[in-house]
Structures are given as structure tokens and as C-alpha cells.
Amino acid sequence: MSQINIRTLAKELGISPGTVSKALKDSHEISADTKERVLALAKKLNYVPNIYASSLRKKRSKTIAVVLPEVADSFFSLAINGIESVAQKKGYHVLIYLTHENFIKEQEILNDFKNGRVDGVLISVTSETKHAQHINELQSSGVRVVMFDRVFENIQIAKVGTNDFESGLLATEHLTACGCKRIAYLSISKNLSITNQRMEGYKNALEENNLSASFSQILHCKNDEAYNYKALKKMMQSHNRPDGILASVEKLIITVYTVCRELNVRIPQDVKVVGFSNLASAGILNPSVTTIAQPAFEIGEAAALLLFKSLEKTGFNLNEKSINLPSKLVVRDSAKQ
Amino acid sequence: MSQINIRTLAKELGISPGTVSKALKDSHEISADTKERVLALAKKLNYVPNIYASSLRKKRSKTIAVVLPEVADSFFSLAINGIESVAQKKGYHVLIYLTHENFIKEQEILNDFKNGRVDGVLISVTSETKHAQHINELQSSGVRVVMFDRVFENIQIAKVGTNDFESGLLATEHLTACGCKRIAYLSISKNLSITNQRMEGYKNALEENNLSASFSQILHCKNDEAYNYKALKKMMQSHNRPDGILASVEKLIITVYTVCRELNVRIPQDVKVVGFSNLASAGILNPSVTTIAQPAFEIGEAAALLLFKSLEKTGFNLNEKSINLPSKLVVRDSAKQ
DNA sequence: TTGAAAGCGCTAACAG
DNA sequence: CTGTTAGCGCTTTCAA
Numbered sequence: 086m087s088q089i090n091i092r093t094l095a096k097e098l099g100i101s102p103g104t105v106s107k108a109l110k111d112s113h114e115i116s117a118d119t120k121e122r123v124l125a126l127a128k129k130l131n132y133v134p135n136i137y138a139s140s141l142r143k144k145r146s147k148t149i150a151v152v153l154p155e156v157a158d159s160f161f162s163l164a165i166n167g168i169e170s171v172a173q174k175k176g177y178h179v180l181i182y183l184t185h186e187n188f189i190k191e192q193e194i195l196n197d198f199k200n201g202r203v204d205g206v207l208i209s210v211t212s213e214t215k216h217a218q219h220i221n222e223l224q225s226s227g228v229r230v231v232m233f234d235r236v237f238e239n240i241q242i243a244k245v246g247t248n249d250f251e252s253g254l255l256a257t258e259h260l261t262a263c264g265c266k267r268i269a270y271l272s273i274s275k276n277l278s279i280t281n282q283r284m285e286g287y288k289n290a291l292e293e294n295n296l297s298a299s300f301s302q303i304l305h306c307k308n309d310e311a312y313n314y315k316a317l318k319k320m321m322q323s324h325n326r327p328d329g330i331l332a333s334v335e336k337l338i339i340t341v342y343t344v345c346r347e348l349n350v351r352i353p354q355d356v357k358v359v360g361f362s363n364l365a366s367a368g369i370l371n372p373s374v375t376t377i378a379q380p381a382f383e384i385g386e387a388a389a390l391l392l393f394k395s396l397e398k399t400g401f402n403l404n405e406k407s408i409n410l411p412s413k414l415v416v417r418d419s420a421k422q
Numbered sequence: 423m424s425q426i427n428i429r430t431l432a433k434e435l436g437i438s439p440g441t442v443s444k445a446l447k448d449s450h451e452i453s454a455d456t457k458e459r460v461l462a463l464a465k466k467l468n469y470v471p472n473i474y475a476s477s478l479r480k481k482r483s484k485t486i487a488v489v490l491p492e493v494a495d496s497f498f499s500l501a502i503n504g505i506e507s508v509a510q511k512k513g514y515h516v517l518i519y520l521t522h523e524n525f526i527k528e529q530e531i532l533n534d535f536k537n538g539r540v541d542g543v544l545i546s547v548t549s550e551t552k553h554a555q556h557i558n559e560l561q562s563s564g565v566r567v568v569m570f571d572r573v574f575e576n577i578q579i580a581k582v583g584t585n586d587f588e589s590g591l592l593a594t595e596h597l598t599a600c601g602c603k604r605i606a607y608l609s610i611s612k613n614l615s616i617t618n619q620r621m622e623g624y625k626n627a628l629e630e631n632n633l634s635a636s637f638s639q640i641l642h643c644k645n646d647e648a649y650n651y652k653a654l655k656k657m658m659q660s661h662n663r664p665d666g667i668l669a670s671v672e673k674l675i676i677t678v679y680t681v682c683r684e685l686n687v688r689i690p691q692d693v694k695v696v697g698f699s700n701l702a703s704a705g706i707l708n709p710s711v712t713t714i715a716q717p718a719f720e721i722g723e724a725a726a727l728l729l730f731k732s733l734e735k736t737g738f739n740l741n742e743k744s745i746n747l748p749s750k751l752v753v754r755d756s757a758k759q
Numbered sequence: 760t761t762g763a764a765a766g767c768g769c770t771a772a773c774a775g
Numbered sequence: 776c777t778g779t780t781a782g783c784g785c786t787t788t789c790a791a
Contacts, residue, residue, distance in 0.1 A: 091769065091770095092769095101779075106769065107777090110770095119776080133534060137475075138478050156502050179517060181517075182506070190510075196468070199470045342706040364703060368676075369708055370708055371707055439785080440761075453760060471784085471785080475786090477767095479787085480785085
């Protein structure tokens with residue numbers, strides 16, 4: 086209950102607290118002998134530094150925040166994994182915050198970081214987020230920020246993402262190669278650059294293949310499963326039912342499969358499906374699903390590395406950095422030639 | 423960059439820092455008028471308190487740690503969700519740590535909490551963890567601890583879990599009711615009470631049904647997919663191949679499905695499968711998988727609520743609390759009558 | 760109802 | 776190489 090602090094160690098050893106402090110950080114101005122004695126006692130008494138005291142003093146907390154829309158999604162789970170593994174190696178601590186796609190909440194969360202709680206932030210914005218003002222404000226208060234996955238384009242902030250345009254293009258080309266003529270794109274937000282990029286890739290592929298846009302459909306889904314379910318069902322019952330579907334985020338795949346099963350629309354015979362996903366179960370779905378698999382772990386890892394580098398190197402121009410890690414198409418039964 | 427602090431506010435208003443501090447926490451000894459002026463200015467200047475200073479002073483950080491074996495698993499993702507939602511409501515912050523089933527790491531992580539970094543800890547131990555010494559030590563340094571999911575029995579620590587014994591029993595009875603005679607149980611650790619409890623339920627069900635234990639098999643899996651894959655494959659190729667499988671954790675389901683597919687062992691015709699799982703995709707697997715679904719979100723939520731109650735009520739005897747939230751059997755195609 | 764002052768534990772500048 | 780000291784920003788007695 087009564088914690089060991091630097092003063093305890095100092096008294097016990099008959100030296101000053103300042104010396105102990107320096108010895109503990111292996112300062113060059115302390116003799117090897119003293120260091121040894123300090124370290125030995127610290128270990129013996131299991132001294133654990135009070136990080137609130139040192140953070141207050143140093144104005145550095147060795148803590149970062151990860152701000153995410155949700156966590157029950159393979160992409161984000163894997164990304165957290167990547168982030169945490171780097172943080173653990175570098176001695177950083179990771180605070181986690183979920184916005185549940187709520188922009189107000191995102192603003193409040195970031196605002197709370199303005200007085201030193203964290204040294205840096207890794208963020209994937211909500212589907213409601215339309216601008217970066219809150220992020221810029223945070224940066225001007227001295228906190229480093231790296232966006233990952235759901236990033237903003239045309240803005241000077243460090244970003245780590247994947248090749249969304251090419252992936253959308255590739256996925257759609259795959260569907261056309263499988264013979265699809267009426268391909269639907271399921272979007273998740275009109276604000277998010279990632280789904281828009283994927284959509285642009287999709288549109289490009291349609292044009293390339295001279296597929297009339299009038300036969301294609303873009304379904305704007307929401308953060309509301311019941312709504313998506315209904316909208317999708319309606320689409321699949323329409324006179325001009327798509328024969329190909331590209332789902333821009335993981336959770337929509339489950340909706341697609343569920344709706345198709347209920348309507349007795351067969352995958353892949355009646356409709357072929359490709360989804361952006363990192364589902365571990367992708368291969369054992371009924372049928373197994375063709376996916377665009379993102380390097381989720383690596384994206385988290387790269388974002389964290391970038392952040393730590395900027396935190397540890399002076400004169401590192403974080404805002405100019407941008408990393409792009411390619412996704413890849415994994416062909417399975419739901420859409421194959 | 424230059425932060426607003428209590429002194430800034432005090433100067434601006436021509437009052438003392440102490441008064442500002444009290445006004446900000448709505449202390450009864452401050453006049454309504456002063457409070458109003460303080461709050462107004464704080465809002466105007468977007469004052470954010472420095473939590474390192476207040477934590478140092480109060481020896482309370484309003485921060486908890488969640489220590490988990492992994493996160494790429496639906497159970498833990500959902501549990502985090504539950505924890506985070508309660509924390510956000512109560513104004514607590516959540517640090518996350520992954521042990522990757524490594525006991526040494528678990529010890530190191532807990533050790534770091536001994537000097538005030540967190541007020542409380544929610545932990546689900548590694549599959550290697552055999553005793554609670556590190557947890558007890560943490561408690562004696564004044565940190566509150568609640569175990570969830572992977573808990574210890576026979577030890578005075580707050581626990582939140584599910585009815586593992588009954589679930590194992592129920593799942594196995596379901597398999598026997600489906601006609602299985604040679605049922606295999608896939609365990610994940612010999613140390614974890616949860617898989618052992620599930621196994622006891624399994625054994626009980628075998629006895630009840632006079633199924634000779636000699637025909638049943640218990641396969642001890644490891645934290646090593648390649649190993650599990652091989653071991654399972656061997657089992658499924660043996661002369662006495664099981665006609666029923668109970669997988670004690672989520673990720674093993676994927677291994678089972680993969681192996682069966684490769685060996686052309688048909689589910690459910692040749693072998694029926696039940697798995698403990700919260701996979702969102704359970705219903706659209708090939709075939710859809712019968713599961714024991716745990717109330718993962720609720721378990722996280724309950725664990726967090728318990729922790730916060732103990733942190734906020736004095737004289738709350740945390741260590742005597744124990745909450746049990748029932749899981750339920752969801753029958754799907756991989757094992758049904 | 761407000762102010763003054765001490766101090767949480769640590770670090771860093773400076774002195775010795 | 777070691778010690779002394781001031782102070783990070785906040786809370787909390789105690790005095791006014």
C-alpha cells in the first residue's frame with residue numbers, strides 16, 4: 086500500500102534523490118558503482134516509478150491513444166494487435182477509445198487529449214466525420230497524430246492506408262471477368278475517403294468494361310444493420326437484381342449472405358460476391374467468400390512506428406508522411422472464374 | 423502549445439487557484455456566482471485539466487487496464503466493447519495490454535501497475551497462468567482487480583464468467599442427442615478453469631449417456647495453429663475417428679472446418695461440430711455452426727461495473743463478488759437433430 | 760466564501 | 776561524480 090519512491094531508495098542508500106533518479110536512467114554522470122547499488126536496491130524493493138509524477142515533470146507520458154469507430158471487426162482487431170505489439174516493444178502504453186461512428190464523441194475524446202494525457206494519437210475517423218478541425222486543433226496543442234485506414238486526403242496529416250482505388254478496381258474487374266453485368270457497390274458512408282476511393286475504382290472498372298452505369302447500383306448503407314438488411318433485401322428483390330456485389334466493408338458481407346440465403350438467391354450462381362474483409366472465417370463460409378484482404382496488422386504496426394518515430398526524433402516532419410500498404414485479392418468460391 | 427492551467431484561469435478572473443479548483447469540481451463552499459464565472463471562462467478558453475497533476479495529487483487516475491491474451495477473437499472484441507462502453511459513461515479511461523498467452527509478459531505488465539498507473543485492472547489470464555501470486559501482489563499494492571472469462575476458482579478474487587460446466591454438459595448432450603458416440607473435446611490449456619469446467623461438463627455428459635471414455639478423446643491444443651492443425655488432422659485420420667467434436671474456443675472451429683474440408687470429412691454427415699464461439703459469421707459458415715454463445719459484451723460490461731463500484735463505494739468487498747452470466751446453445755446445421 | 764501554502768514524486772539545472 | 780533546489784499543475788487543509 087505504501088509505495089516505494091525515489092526518496093525511500095535515496096535514504097536507504099544514504100545518497101540524494103537526484104542521484105537516484107539519474108542512476109535509474111543510466112545517466113552518464115553517475116558512477117558505475119552507484120548505479121549498480123541503486124539498481125540492485127530498486128530491484129530488491131521492486132521499485133516502480135510513479136508515472137504521474139514523471140509525466141507531470143517531463144510533459145511526456147509515453148502513452149498514446151487509439152481512437153476507433155468500433156472493435157468488433159477483424160480489421161480493427163488486427164490493427165490494434167499491430168499497434169500494441171509495437172507499443173509494447175517501445176515501452177509505450179495504449180489507451181483505447183471507441184467512437185461508435187459518432188462524430189460528437191470523437192470530438193470530445195480528442196479534446197480531452199489537449200493537456201498532456203497522451204503524446205500521440207492514432208485515429209481512424211467515424212463515418213460521420215467530414216472535416217479535420219478537431220484533429221488540427223489537437224495538433225496545435227502539441228499532440229502528434231497519425232490517421233490510419235479511414236484517412237483524409239488533401240490534408241497535411243500523416244496517413245497509413247492501403248490502395249483503395251486499385252482494390253476497388255481490381256475487385257470489380259474480377260467480377261466482370263466472372264461475367265457480371267450488373268454490379269452493385271455497397272458503400273458505408275459518403276464522407277469516408279476509403280469507401281469513396283473504392284467506389285471510384287469500381288466506377289472506373291465499369292467504364293473500362295462498357296458497363297452502363299444505369300445498370301449498376303450504389304447502395305449507401307448506414308451504421309444500422311436493420312436498415313442495411315432492408316435496403317439490401319429490396320435491392321435483391323428488384324426487377325433488375327444485380328448479378329455481382331462488391332461490399333466495401335466487412336460487416337456488409339454477413340448482411341449480403343443472410344439476405345441471399347433468405348431470398349434463395351444462390352451465391353455464386355445467381356450473384357457473385359466480393360467483399361473487403363479480413364475475416365478469419367472467410368474461407369469456411371457458405372460459400373467461401375472472395376475478398377480483398379487488407380494488411381490490417383501491418384497498417385496498425387506502420388502507423389504506430391511512424392508515430393513513435395516522430396515522438397522520438399526531433400525535426401521529423403510527421404505531417405508529410407504517408408504510407409500505403411497494398412491489399413490483395415483472394416479468390417474463393419463466391420466469385421471465381 | 424502553451425496550455426491553459428488553473429493559474430491562467432485564476433489570474434484572468436482575479437481570484438486564487440484554489441478557488442478555481444474548487445469551483446471546477448462544483449464544491450459546496452464556492453458561491454454560485456464564482457462557479458459560473460469560472461465555468462464560463464474555462465469553457466471559453468477550452469480548459470482541459472492536466473490529469474497527471476491531479477492524479478499525482480489525488481493518487482487516483484480514473485484509468486483502468488484491461489489485460490487480455492489476444493484481441494483477434496470475437497469474445498474479447500465484444501468484451502472490450504462492453505468494458506469501454508461502461509468506462510466511457512463513468513468517465514474512466516482504458517489502457518489495453520495483450521499478453522499473447524505469455525505468462526512472463528503478464529507478470530511484467532501487472533508489475534508496472536503497482537505505482538498508481540491505474541486504479542483497477544480487468545484481467546483474463548493467459549493459458550500458461552497457473553497461480554495468482556502476481557495478482558495478489560498487485561492487490562496488496564492497492565489496485566482493484568476483477569477477473570473475467572478466464573478466471574481462477576478457489577481463490578478470493580472478484581470474478582465474472584459464464585456457466586462453463588453447464589455449457590459443456592449441454593453441448594455434449596446435444597451431440598449425443600444427435601446420435602454421436604465418439605465425441606472429441608478440444609481443449610486449449612490444462613491450466614484454465616474455463617476449459618476444464620467445460621471439459622468436466624463434457625465428461626459428465628458422456629457418463630450420463632454411458633459412452634465409454636475409451637472411445638472419447640481429449641485433444642489438448644496449443645497456442646500454435648500449425649500444431650493444432652496437425653494434431654487435429656491426425657485425429658481425424660485415425661481408425662477411430664470421432665463422430666462429434668466439441669471445440670472449447672472459437673479459433674479451433676476454423677481449424678476443425680479447414681481440416682474436415684481437406685480430408686473430405688463431411689459436416690454434419692460424418693462428424694457433428696459444436697463450438698464455443700461468438701463469431702458474427704457463425705450463421706453463414708459452410709455449414710452454419712452450432713455454437714455455445716457467451717454473453718461477451720455483457721461479461722465485459724459486468725466486470726467493468728463491478729470494478730467501478732468497488733472504486734467508488736468505500737467498504738465494498740470486491741473480492742467476494744462473483745457474477746455468472748449464462749451462455750446459450752444456438753443450434754445450426756453443423757449439429758442438429 | 761475565498762486565499763495562502765504545502766506537497767504529491769519526479770526531473771533538471773546548477774552548484775559544489 | 777553527487778547534492779541541492781525549484782517547480783511541473785493540481786488539491787486540500789487551514790486560516791482569514
